[in-house]
Structure formats: structure tokens, C-alpha cells
Amino acid sequence: MKNIxxxxxxxxxxxxxxxxxxxxVALGYSLEEARQEALRCIDCKNPRCVxxxxxxxxxxxxxxxxxxxxxxxAFETIYDDNILPSICGRVCPQESQCEGACILGxxxxxxxxxxxxxxxxxxxxxxxxxxxxxxANNGIKVAVVGSGPAGLANAASLRKKGYDVTIFEALHDYGxxxxxxxxxxxxxxxxxxxxxxxxxxxxxxxxxxxxxxxxITIDQLFEEGYQSIFLGSGAGLPSGLxxxxxxxxxxxxxxxxxxxxxxxxxxxxxxxxxxMKLGDNIAVVGGGNVAMDAAxxxxxxxxxxxxxxxxxxxxxxxxxxxxxxxxxxxxIEFRLLENPVExxxxxxxxxxxxxxxxxxxxxxxxxxxxxxxxxxxxTYPIDNIIISIGQKPNPILKENTMGLETQPWGGIITDDxxxxxxxxxxxxxxxxxxxATVILAMGAGKDAAHHMHEYLQNK
Numbered sequence: 006m007k008n009i010x011x012x013x014x015x016x017x018x019x020x021x022x023x024x025x026x027x028x029x030v031a032l033g034y035s036l037e038e039a040r041q042e043a044l045r046c047i048d049c050k051n052p053r054c055v056x057x058x059x060x061x062x063x064x065x066x067x068x069x070x071x072x073x074x075x076x077x078x079a080f081e082t083i084y085d086d087n088i089l090p091s092i093c094g095r096v097c098p099q100e101s102q103c104e105g106a107c108i109l110g111x112x113x114x115x116x117x118x119x120x121x122x123x124x125x126x127x128x129x130x131x132x133x134x135x136x137x138x139x140x141a142n143n144g145i146k147v148a149v150v151g152s153g154p155a156g157l158a159n160a161a162s163l164r165k166k167g168y169d170v171t172i173f174e175a176l177h178d179y180g181x182x183x184x185x186x187x188x189x190x191x192x193x194x195x196x197x198x199x200x201x202x203x204x205x206x207x208x209x210x211x212x213x214x215x216x217x218x219x220x221i222t223i224d225q226l227f228e229e230g231y232q233s234i235f236l237g238s239g240a241g242l243p244s245g246l247x248x249x250x251x252x253x254x255x256x257x258x259x260x261x262x263x264x265x266x267x268x269x270x271x272x273x274x275x276x277x278x279x280x281m282k283l284g285d286n287i288a289v290v291g292g293g294n295v296a297m298d299a300a301x302x303x304x305x306x307x308x309x310x311x312x313x314x315x316x317x318x319x320x321x322x323x324x325x326x327x328x329x330x331x332x333x334x335x336x337i338e339f340r341l342l343e344n345p346v347e348x349x350x351x352x353x354x355x356x357x358x359x360x361x362x363x364x365x366x367x368x369x370x371x372x373x374x375x376x377x378x379x380x381x382x383x384t385y386p387i388d389n390i391i392i393s394i395g396q397k398p399n400p401i402l403k404e405n406t407m408g409l410e411t412q413p414w415g416g417i418i419t420d421d422x423x424x425x426x427x428x429x430x431x432x433x434x435x436x437x438x439x440x441a442t443v444i445l446a447m448g449a450g451k452d453a454a455h456h457m458h459e460y461l462q463n464k
Contacts, residue, residue: 009045009047009109009113010041010044010045011113011114012042012045012113012114012115012116012117013034013038013041013042013045013117015031015032015033015034015117015120016031016032016033017030017031017032017331018030018032020331020334020335020336023190023335024301024304024305024335024336025305026190026305027188027189027190027272027305028189028190029189029190029191029192029193030190030191030331031095031120033120033123033124033127034120034121034123034124036124039071039120039121039124039125040071040072042116042117042120042121043068043071043072043116043121044072045109045116046065046068046069046116047108047109048065048068048069049065049108052064052065053106053107053108054103054104054106054107054116054118055103056106057102057103057105057106058086058102058103058444059102059444059445059447059448060086060087060158060444060447060448060451061086062082062083062086062087062103062122063082063083063085063086064103064118066082067079067080067082067083067121067122067125068116068118068121070082071121071124071125076125076128076129077129077132077134079125080125080126080128080129080132080134081129081134083122083125083126083129084129084134084135087122087444087447088135088157088158088161088200088203088204088447089126089154089157089158089200089443089447090122090123090125090126090129091123091126091127091129091130091196091200092126092154092183092192092196092197092200092443093119093122093126093443093444093447094119094120094121094122094123094124094125094126094127095119095123095191095192095196096187096191096192096442096443097119097442097443097444098325098442098444099118099119100115100325100326100327102444103118103119104116104117104118104119130196130199130200135200135203135206136203136206137206137207141167142167142168142169142208143166143167143168143169144169145167145168145169145232145461146168146169146171146229146230146231146232147163147168147169147170147171147231147232147233147234147235147457147461148170148171148173148226148231148233148234148235149163149170149171149172149173149234149235149237150172150173150217150234150235150236150237150238150402151172151173151174151175151181151236151237151238151239151434151436152172152174152179152180152181152201152211153180153181153182153183153237153238153239153434153435153446154181154182154183154434154443154444154446154447154450155235155237155239155433155434155435155436155446155447155449155450155453156172156181156235156237156238156434156450157172157181157200157201157204157447157450158446158447158448158449158450158451158454159235159237159433159450159451159453159454159457160172160204160209160235160450161204161207161209162450162451162454162455163454163457163458164204164207164208164209165207166454166458168458168461169210170208170209170210171209171210171211171212171231172209172210172211172212173212173215173217173221174211174212174213174214174215175214175215175216175217175238176213176214176268177213177214178213178268179201179211179213180194180197180198180201181239182239182241182435182443183197183443184197184267184268185260185263185264185267185268186260186263186264186267186295186298187263187267187298188263188266188267188298188301188302189267190301190305191298191328194267216401217236217238217402218401218402218403218404218405218406219401219405222405222406223406223409223427223430224407227429232429232461232464233429233430233431233457233460233461234429234430234431235430235431235432235433235450235453235454235457236402236417236425236430236431236432236433236436237432237433237434237436237446237449237450237453238398238399238402238436239398239434239435239436239446240396240397240398240415240416240435240436240439240440241260241396241398241399242260242396242397242398242399242400242415243258243259243260243261243392243393243395243396244392244394244395244396244397245258245392246290246345246392246394248345248346248347248348249347249348249349250347250348250349250350250355251348251392253348253350253353253354253355254350254353254354254355255284255350255354255355255387255388255389255390256348256355256389256390256392257389257390257391257392258391258392258393259289259291259295259296259298259299259391259392259393260295260396262281262299262302262391263295263298263299263302265281266281266302266306272302272305272306281306282306283303283306283307283308283388283389284308284387284388284389285308285309285310285388286308286309286310286385286386286387286388286389287300287303287308287310287311287312287387287388287389287390287391288312288314288345288358288385288387288389288390288391289303289311289312289313289314289390289391289393290313290314290315290345290390290391290392290393290394291313291314291315291392291393291394291395292313292315292317292321292322292323292324293322293323293324293393293395294323294324294325294328295393295396295440296313296315296324296391296393297313297324297325297328297329297331297332297337298328299391299393300312300313300332300337300391301331301332301335301337303389303391304335304336304337308388308389310338311336311337311338312337312338312339312340312385313332313337313338313339313340314340314343314344314345314358314360315339315340315341315342315343316342316343316344316363316376317341317342317363317365317373317374317376318341318342318365318374319339319341321373321374340360342362342363342364342365342376343360343361343362343363343383344360344361344363344376344378345358345359345360345390346359346360346361346382347359348390355387355388355389355390356386356387356388357384357385357386357387358384358385358387358390359382359383359384360382360383360384360385361378361379361380361381361382362379362381362382362383363376363377363378363379364376364377364379365377395439395440396435396439396440397414397415397416397439397440398411398415398416398417398435398436398439400415402436403415403417406427408426408427409425409426409427409430410425410426414439416436416437416438416439417432417436417437418437419431419432419433419437422456422459422460423437423449423452423453423456424456424460429460429464431453431456431457431460432453433446433449433450433452433453434446434449434450437449
């Protein structure tokens, strides 16, 4: 390992330029750069990176094929396990998964697996390599609820096994959180659209504006001939702060804010049907990737001063290190160990946020040191505040489905085979675990497809 070269940095847009546009920040590797980074892989006999990947991409194998200029085969190797390589290469938290397990990381920097996956994924997309022959239809109808990463992975896996698969999406466009939650500067929407088009060519059917539990029920899906159902509807209901003033005008929840900007193009003022105009001073509550997305989006919408309020310290921030770094480069301020306790306004419009200074105590169940109140307060003038402290599943499905058992917080309960309390109905992703990552949701959808296949064959 003495001769391992330093990790090759991915080129990025200049921070001063990108804070004024929604173009992608990371520019990706060229072919020569990808080869240079791929040479750093030492092709371990026991590749821990594969075990750390939720969908078990054969990482050393695709990297070796890349070095052999067998780019078609490199793409096919990834696509066998991951149907969204261009997406996952951009938004997966590789540092805590595959790259976090890379043996080079012990004494050096891990291989930039994410950037290599993105390069190969983009190559395959450009060459239309995902356009596989349509599998023979076995006549067994399967319904998938939700077109986010869990639903897409589940549908692709079942379609490859020959099932007649239909995805039902509540919104007017497909892609779930990939479309409404992640900004273009991290994930361009044309990439998501092309990945969905590939599934349509594979034979997956899509139905939009279908709210399962409202416009059609689980029982009705069974009556229409669907023999198994996968629930991958995600966690789109925001959690509130529960403080005075939270119902003032100018208070947004990150889900609503990002959906309006990303999916409904509210940033196109004044041409949007739902234009989003912000003031100069914006507070964002939370420390995860969604909070970073909201803060960076607010800056791009013209806000002069955007700051993060987070009740723990910097080491406890759950967001990806890259996202924190990019936010700071773009002028986002981090006000740590501060917790909002009250919002005040004038004429029902929010004007100030009062925060309590916190200190850290002993670790809690998450392993992070628990934030404790100090009794000391500050007040900041604000024009808007965006709350991003977590999401949970929408209760519509539970309230309109007899016999569907859920956790007290709303997550669907499943057994070891991902089946819910209703026979033939499976679930996975954020609707079971709460908000997590794209790749974990994909892994859950893919695993559920395996269990559904076994169920249907035994049935």
C-alpha cells in the first residue's frame, strides 16, 4: 500500500458561480480520470466494499472491467445488482458504506467508488445499455405502491423474473424522492426520467395520480387480479417542532419546500404556478442531507443570509461530509448547539426565531451525545424558516387499510420476510424504517422482490 496514489478529486463548479444556479455541482470523471482512480483499487481477495453495499454491487469486478476498457461489461456488472447506477453514484453515502469499508481507508483514502459508479452509469445511459429485451410475461400481476427508489428496485427485480408489474404513484410525476426531494444541483432530473424510461422499456407499467388508500384500496387491487403488493410509499409526512408560532406564515417544512421547487418548478418566478419567493434571512432547522438541500436551495433562490440551526455539535451532523462542505463553500452558516423554542411574528408573518443554547451530555440511543438545555437564549431576525427534523409515513394508507399493523410512529410492521400483517402484502424502505438513504431503500425493495417471488411460487 506504500505506492498507492492520492485519491483523485472530482472537478466541481466554482462555489461563487454555482450558488446562483441549479446546475450539477460535481462534474464527474473523464474516462482518463476514471482509469486513474480505478488503478488505486488493489482488488482485495475479500472485498469488504461489496459486503457494505446494500445491493451488493460487485465493485472490484466492475472496476477491473473499466481498466480493461470493457465499459459495456462494466455497466452490465453494476446493472445486474443496481438498476440506478447514475443516481446512486451521485447521492449514496458511500463514505459510510462501500468506501467506508475500503481497506485503503485504513492508511490512505478509499477508492472513489461513487464517482466510478457514476462514470460507468452515465456511460451506460448514453449508450442505452439498460435497454434489455423484455422478459416473457408469466401472467401473474403484481402491484408496487410508490415510484421512489424502493418501488423502482422492487419493480425491476420482479419484472426481470417475468411478472406483470404495475407501479402506482400518488403524485403527477414518477421518481418519488428522487424527483421531489433531491435538488437538480445534486441529481439532475433528466437522469431520473431516463432511468424510469428504461423500466418502461423493460415492460413495467406506471399509473400516476393514484393515492393508494384513497383513489384505490389494497382490497381493490386484489379484486383487480393483483396477486401480491409491495408498499414502498416512503416517508413524506414532516415532523414538526411543536413550538409556539409554528403555524405562522413564512414557516415551511423541507418536504413541502423542496417539492415545490424541484417537482413543481416554483423557482421559475414568475412563470411557475406556485412561485416560491423568500426573504433575505432564512433559518433551516436540522442537520441532515435534507436540511443541507433546503439551505442550499434557499441560497439559490436569492436569500442573502442562510443559516443552519442544529442542537448538537459539528461531529454529530448526520449529513454527508460532502454536503456539509459544499454548503459551507456556498456561504451557508452553521449555528450549532442551538435549538429553536419559539417563533414570533407580525401580522401573522414570522419575524424572529428564539433559540436556546445547548450543551452535550452523555450519549443517547443513537450513540451521539444528548443535547441538554442551558437556560440561555438568543433571538435572530428571520424572513422564513424551513423545518427539517425528520419525516414519517403518511397515515392515509394505514387509515384506509383494515388489518395493516404499524408502529406507533407510523412505520409499517413486517416479518423477517418483509410481509406485512396482510398476507401477500410486502413493504420496504422508508415506509418501514423511517427516512433513510436511497440505496437502503433500493436494497429493501430488491430483497422484498425475492421474498414476493418465493411467496408467489409457493402460492
